[in-house]
Amino acid sequence: MSVTINDIARLSGVSKRTVSRVINCSPAVGKATRERVLEIIKETGFSPDKQARGLASSRSYLLGLIYDNPDALYIDEVQRGALSVCAELGYELVVHPGSSKRDDFISDCLSFISRSKLDGVIILPPVSENKALAAALREINCPYVRLASVDLDDADNIVVSDERAAMRDMATHLVELGHTDIGFISGPQHYRSSIERLAGFLAELQVYNVKLPTDRIVEGKNNYDSGLACAEQLLNTLPRPTAIVANNDEMAAAVLRVANNLNIRVPDELSVAGFDDNILASRIIPSLTTIRRPVFNMACLAVQKLINKSRNNQEKLALQKTVTPNLVTRESTGRVNG
Amino acid sequence: MSVTINDIARLSGVSKRTVSRVINCSPAVGKATRERVLEIIKETGFSPDKQARGLASSRSYLLGLIYDNPDALYIDEVQRGALSVCAELGYELVVHPGSSKRDDFISDCLSFISRSKLDGVIILPPVSENKALAAALREINCPYVRLASVDLDDADNIVVSDERAAMRDMATHLVELGHTDIGFISGPQHYRSSIERLAGFLAELQVYNVKLPTDRIVEGKNNYDSGLACAEQLLNTLPRPTAIVANNDEMAAAVLRVANNLNIRVPDELSVAGFDDNILASRIIPSLTTIRRPVFNMACLAVQKLINKSRNNQEKLALQKTVTPNLVTRESTGRVNG
DNA sequence: TTGTAAGCGTTATCAT
DNA sequence: ATGATAACGCTTACAA
Numbered sequence: 097m098s099v100t101i102n103d104i105a106r107l108s109g110v111s112k113r114t115v116s117r118v119i120n121c122s123p124a125v126g127k128a129t130r131e132r133v134l135e136i137i138k139e140t141g142f143s144p145d146k147q148a149r150g151l152a153s154s155r156s157y158l159l160g161l162i163y164d165n166p167d168a169l170y171i172d173e174v175q176r177g178a179l180s181v182c183a184e185l186g187y188e189l190v191v192h193p194g195s196s197k198r199d200d201f202i203s204d205c206l207s208f209i210s211r212s213k214l215d216g217v218i219i220l221p222p223v224s225e226n227k228a229l230a231a232a233l234r235e236i237n238c239p240y241v242r243l244a245s246v247d248l249d250d251a252d253n254i255v256v257s258d259e260r261a262a263m264r265d266m267a268t269h270l271v272e273l274g275h276t277d278i279g280f281i282s283g284p285q286h287y288r289s290s291i292e293r294l295a296g297f298l299a300e301l302q303v304y305n306v307k308l309p310t311d312r313i314v315e316g317k318n319n320y321d322s323g324l325a326c327a328e329q330l331l332n333t334l335p336r337p338t339a340i341v342a343n344n345d346e347m348a349a350a351v352l353r354v355a356n357n358l359n360i361r362v363p364d365e366l367s368v369a370g371f372d373d374n375i376l377a378s379r380i381i382p383s384l385t386t387i388r389r390p391v392f393n394m395a396c397l398a399v400q401k402l403i404n405k406s407r408n409n410q411e412k413l414a415l416q417k418t419v420t421p422n423l424v425t426r427e428s429t430g431r432v433n434g
Numbered sequence: 435m436s437v438t439i440n441d442i443a444r445l446s447g448v449s450k451r452t453v454s455r456v457i458n459c460s461p462a463v464g465k466a467t468r469e470r471v472l473e474i475i476k477e478t479g480f481s482p483d484k485q486a487r488g489l490a491s492s493r494s495y496l497l498g499l500i501y502d503n504p505d506a507l508y509i510d511e512v513q514r515g516a517l518s519v520c521a522e523l524g525y526e527l528v529v530h531p532g533s534s535k536r537d538d539f540i541s542d543c544l545s546f547i548s549r550s551k552l553d554g555v556i557i558l559p560p561v562s563e564n565k566a567l568a569a570a571l572r573e574i575n576c577p578y579v580r581l582a583s584v585d586l587d588d589a590d591n592i593v594v595s596d597e598r599a600a601m602r603d604m605a606t607h608l609v610e611l612g613h614t615d616i617g618f619i620s621g622p623q624h625y626r627s628s629i630e631r632l633a634g635f636l637a638e639l640q641v642y643n644v645k646l647p648t649d650r651i652v653e654g655k656n657n658y659d660s661g662l663a664c665a666e667q668l669l670n671t672l673p674r675p676t677a678i679v680a681n682n683d684e685m686a687a688a689v690l691r692v693a694n695n696l697n698i699r700v701p702d703e704l705s706v707a708g709f710d711d712n713i714l715a716s717r718i719i720p721s722l723t724t725i726r727r728p729v730f731n732m733a734c735l736a737v738q739k740l741i742n743k744s745r746n747n748q749e750k751l752a753l754q755k756t757v758t759p760n761l762v763t764r765e766s767t768g769r770v771n772g
Numbered sequence: 773t774t775g776t777a778a779g780c781g782t783t784a785t786c787a788t
Numbered sequence: 789a790t791g792a793t794a795a796c797g798c799t800t801a802c803a804a
Contacts, residue, residue: 098548100796100797101797102797102798110774111775111776112797112798113774113800114775116798116799116800124774125773125774126773129774143548143549144798145551145796145798146549147485147494147551147797148489148780148796148797148798149797149799150798151485151486151489151781151782151797151799152798152800153798153799153800154799156485168509168510168511168713169506172506172509175531176531179529179531186549188528189528190496190528190529191517191529192517193514193517208526210436212526213484346717349717352719353717353719356719375712375713375714376714376717379658379684379687379714380714380719381690381694381719438780438781439782449790449791449792450783450791451784451791451792451793452791454782454784455789455790457782462789462790463789463790464790467789467790482781482782483782484782485781486780486783487782487783489781489782489783489795489797489798490781490783490784490795491783491796774804775803776802776803777801778800778802779799780797780799780800782795783795783796784794784795784796785792785793785794786791786793786794787792788789788790
C-alpha cells in the first residue's frame with residue numbers, strides 16, 4: 097500500500113529507529129545520515145502514520161475545540177485561526193459544541209478528550225470561564241488554553257482579550273459625543289465577560305463624572321429576545337436615555353428594532369452600540385458601532401501555546417497573554433441632539 | 435492506565451478475540467458469552483482505543499468536513515447537524531476550510547484525508563459542485579457525500595436541496611403580491627446553485643406569464659459589495675422594478691442598504707427577498723423574506739450515508755436523497771403600491 | 773551515533 | 789462458537 101518507515105529504513109540503509117529519530121528531529125543523528133534519510137523521505141513522499149504514531153507514543157496530533165456559544169461567526173473565525181496554525185504543524189482540529197448547562201457536560205468533555213486521545217483543547221467563552229472544567233482538565237493532565245475576557249489562569253493556559261479596556265473606549269466615545277444619560281443592557285451577571293464589560297464602561301464614565309443610575313442598567317441574556325425586552329424597558333421611560341450600549345451585537349440589533357417600532361431615529365435621537373462586530377453589525381441599518389476582538393489571532397495564539405506544551409523537549413517561546421479589542425465606530429452612534 | 439481489551443478478556447474469561455467480536459457486533463458469538471462480556475465492559479467503562487483500532491483496521495472513526503464557504507452560519511449548522519449523528523455512532527468531525535481557487539486545492543484535500551485516514555468526508559457547496567474533487571475521491575476510494583442544490587451524483591453520495599422548487603415558490607409569492615416588474619440579482623453563473631435558483635424563479639414566472647427581461651437580471655458574486663453594485667444598477671433605472679430578489683441574504687441586505695440610501699421604502703415601494711435565512715434575515719430592518727434549507731437535517735443525512743458506506747457488512751437503509759427548502763415570508767415583501 | 777527488541781491496543785488469519 | 793498468533797506502523801527502553 098503506502099510507504100512506511102520500514103521502506104525508508106531499507107532504502108536508506110539504516111534502522112527504522114534511526115528513521116524515527118530523523119522524523120522526530122532528534123539531535124542524536126549524524127548529519128550525513130540525516131540528510132540521506134530526508135532525501136529518501138522526500139523522494140518517496142513518506143509521511144508517518146498518525147495512528148501508529150499515536151498508538152506508540154500516546155499522542156494523536158488532534159486538538160479539540162470545546163464551546164457552547166451560539167455565535168457562529170465567532171466560532172468560524174476561531175476555527176480558521178486555529179487551523180491556520182494547525183496546518184503548519186501537522187495537527188488537525190476536532191470540534192465539539194456542547195451544552196454547558198447539562199450536568200454531564202464536564203464528563204462529556206472528558207470523554208471527548210479521551211475518546212480521541214486529544215493532545216489538547218481550546219475552550220471558548222463562556223465555557224472558558226468554567227472553573228470546574230479547567231480543574232478537571234488539569235486533573236487528567238490535558239493541556240488546554242482558554243479564550244476569555246478575564247485573566248483567570250496562567251499565561252500558558254489562557255489568551256485574554258481586555259474587554260474592560262475596550263468598554264472604557266466605548267464610554268469615552270459616547271461621552272465625547274455628548275451623552276450623559278446612557279442606558280446599558282448587560283449580559284448575564286454570572287458571566288465574567290458581562291461583569292468586565294459593564295465594569296469597564298462604568299469605570300470610564302466615572303472618570304468623566306457621568307452617572308449611570310441603577311435603573312439605567314438592565315440585565316439581558318445575550319440573545320435577541322431578551323434584548324427586545326430590555327430595550328423596551330429602557331425606551332419606555334421618560335426622559336429616555338440618549339444612548340444605549342448592549343453587551344453584544346445581537347441585543348444591540350434588538351435595540352434598533354425597538355427604536356424602529358417606537359419611531360425613534362437612530363442615531364439622531366438615540367445612539368446604539370454593541371459588542372462583537374458580528375456580520376450583523378456592518379449590515380444592519382444603521383450600521384452598528386461595536387467592539388471587535390482579534391479572534392483569529394487569539395485562536396492562533398491558543399494553538400501555539402497548546403503545541404508548545406506537547407513539545408516540552410523544545411525550547412518554549414513565551415507567548416503573548418493579552419490582546420486588545422478595538423472600537424469600531426459606525427452609523428448607530430452620533431452627537432446628542434445631532 | 436486505562437482499561438484495555440486484555441483486561442476485559444481476562445475478567446470475563448474469554449479470549450481477546452472474542453471480546454473484539456462483541457465490540458464489533460459480530461454475530462458469531464454465543465448469547466451467554468456476549469452478555470457476560472458486555473456486562474464486564476459496562477462495569478469497567480471500557481471503550482476501545484480508536485488509534486489501535488484504526489491501526490489494525492485502517493479506519494479512523496474520523497469524518498472530515500470540506501468547505502470553502504464564507505457563510506459561517508451555514509457551516510455552524512452543518513457542524514452541529516453532523517455531530518448530532520457522529521456522537522451517537524462514535525465518530526468525530528475534523529474540519530477543513532480550504533480555498534478552492536488555489537490550484538493545489540484538490541491535492542490539499544487528498545492530503546487532509548490521508549493524513550488522518552479519514553473514513554469519509556462531507557463536502558459543502560460550492561465546493562460540492564467540483565467534479566474534479568469528486569472524481570479524485572472516487573479514485574482513492576474515499577467515501578464522500580456532497581451537499582448540493584442539483585442532483586449531480588448517486589443517491590449514496592449526495593443530499594440535494596431542491597432550490598429550483600424553492601425559487602418557484604418565491605416567484606409565486608411575489609406574483610401573488612402583484613409584482614410584474616421584478617429585478618433579479620443572481621449568483622455567479624459558474625455555480626450550479628445560482629443557475630438553479632434563477633431557473634426555478636424564471637420558470638414559475640413564465641407560468642404566470644410574467645416576463646423578466648435580461649436587463650432585469652444582473653450577476654452578483656454572492657457578497658455584500660457586489661450586492662451593492664447590482665442593487666444600484668437595478669434601482670437607478672426608470673421605471674424601477676417593484677421587487678428585487680437576490681441569490682442570497684447577504685446581497686439582499688445590500689439591496690436594503692441601497693434602497694435606504696435612495697430613500698426607497700421597503701416594502702412599500704420595493705419588495706426585497708433573499709436566500710439562506712441567515713441570522714441577518716431576521717434581524718435586519720425590515721426583516722427579510724427568504725428561503726430556508728433544512729441544513730441541519732441535510733448534515734445528519736450526510737453523516738448517516740457516510741457511515742452506511744463504512745459498514746458495508748450491515749444491511750444498508752436507503753436514505754433520502756432530496757430535501758425541500760421552504761419560503762419564509764417576512765416584512766421585506768409586500769403588495770405592489772401597498 | 774546507531775541498532776535490537778519489545779511493546780502500544782486493536783483487528784485479521786487461520787485454526788479448532 | 790472460540791482462541792492462539794501474527795500483523796498494523798510507529799516509539800521507547802536498552803544496548804552497543
